Amino acid sequence: MSDFSHEALVKADAHGGVLVEEPVEEGPVDPAKRRAIVGRSPGQLAWARLRRDRVGMTSAYIVLFFIAVGLLAPLISVLYGQSPSDAYPQKLNSLALPLGYYGIDGTHWFGLEPKLGRDLFIHMVYGIRTSLAIGFAAAVITVTLGVVAGVIAGYAGGWLDTVISWVIDFVLALPFLIFALAVVPVAGAMFFEGAEQPSPLFRAGVLISVFAFFGWTSTARLVRGQVLSLREREYIEAARAAGAGTGHILFRQLLPNIWAPILITFSLAVPGYITAEGALSFLNVGIPEPTPSLGRMIFNSTYWIQADPLYTFFPAATLFVVVLTFNLFGDSLRDALDPKSSR
């Protein structure tokens, strides 16, 4: 992650506004009318920059499209006439492969799943829903935890800072995927015994907790750095001198000035967790059946890749496009909020 410089925004704010030239008319005009100064907040400036970024806007629309697909999955299921649990074994041949061209026809747009004969399109729609739900939930929780820990460490300083920084270093030293792999079955062993299968909701909770445990560190580090540099600024000192309480300084003075890096971290955390969920599901410790998951679909498809490559292609391509557009949007957001940062 590149260093986040805040100077640009602060400067834009301080000198306030952009000069807007109005068409100069012939003859005597009121000098005040000739050059109107329109004040713009940093937010408006960033928004204007984002609007001009064609890649950013395109990816924003695609991201919104995926969010809509995820939210409206049940509606799509009704309109499309298939549900993820519907199976059509009669449409499979003796090798358990779909009949026709990979089973693609008017009712099954992306064909059928080999062996079980379930509709692939609706599985992808619900898979997007699962990915986004886990991605957003994990990002919200980790970023919140990270901001809280970072603000405490940066603002309180002293031994609290030492302890939190050490914990951050420690957690960063752990190999994330391998620990996640290990935690999932252990968490199962905590609440379930023997062959009893944990429910998908429980697994989702475990995954999000694991992501939260490992993920808060990067945000905390970033926020701590920001708070450390802002803490000594004059305006904070002024607020303190004016008798403002800690709460006021934190929430009204500090936080509004670091929302930009937090927003960027958040927007890049979502695709990160989507990737992580996919990887864990691919390794069979993610979201279990019957909840559709793109990572698990790709894992199941590996066995059929020679006979039915489209079964691998559709979920893999979807996951790729989702993660790519989120990443592109996050990058554009960074460029818009912090034009000075180099990629």
Next chain:
Amino acid sequence: MLRFLVVRLLRGVLTLWVISVVTFAMFFALPTNPASALCGKSCTPERIEEVRRSFGLDRPKVEQYGSYMKGLFVDRQLTEGAAGNKLCEAPCFGFSYVRNQMVGEALRDTFPVTLSLVIPAFIIYILVGVGIGVTSALRRGTAYDKFAVGFSLTGASMQIYSVGLLLMFIFVFSLKIAPPPHYTPITQNPWDWAAGLWIGWASLAFISLAIYARLSRAQMLETLSEDFVRTAQAKGLSKARVYGRHALRAAVTPIVTLAGLDIGFLLGGAVITETTTSVYGVGSLAVEAIRQGDLSIVMATVLIASVFVVVFVVVVDALYAVIDPRVKLS
């Protein structure tokens, strides 16, 4: 300098100790019934009882931790049941009741496979990734640069398993020009070793390669705009000397050290790649163990991976201090 190294080393040891406690707690203290958790998914009550006695699961947790840790350094005698009277050589990770095998043996068989996968992949992504990044920075704005930027943007959004499956599909199943991935020890036949593993290397290196191409491009561009590069140019040094000696060193050092810290990511990637290419290394062993609920193997892999990462971080820290004289040794 010496003090810096000692402090880093001590911190590494402390981290390792905390990791060992955390892992131990995870596997022996958190599960409601650690014996059945260690025994695997299909386990009879008698077997569970056997595991309980063999691991001494009735004793206080601190004592259990002590004997597990002691076993890592000195030989340990396992007494009960299936593990009966076997000497578990140090480092002793216990006995796998699912595989009926010492955990150490299973690891010894698979460890070389994972190393053969990880080390070349690491070298590939550092050399190729940084190479692409630096050369595209030097040719900023050209078609090559645009291609490199596009590649690093899209490549970083791919999934390791998708890359692996794509390569397998193209080279093994469709074109049939590559043999199915397999492992031959490098000492036996280096050519076959490479032929069997290159798909694994490529899929493991691909994403990091894209990320590091991007990072090193940005780093190189930043370095090129610095004063010392201009001074070198003004002195009339040749391009090769300015870029090769002055800019490259300053730009690449932080990138390489950063890459060293990413070893945990690489190990995670190895687990996935072993699964996609069906090469049986530590990662496949761990995944299989998780499926069977064989927690003694899972715990050993977690411990080893953490040791690997911590040791690597300490080494990289030390190297960084040696390579880059600007680092403040504190």
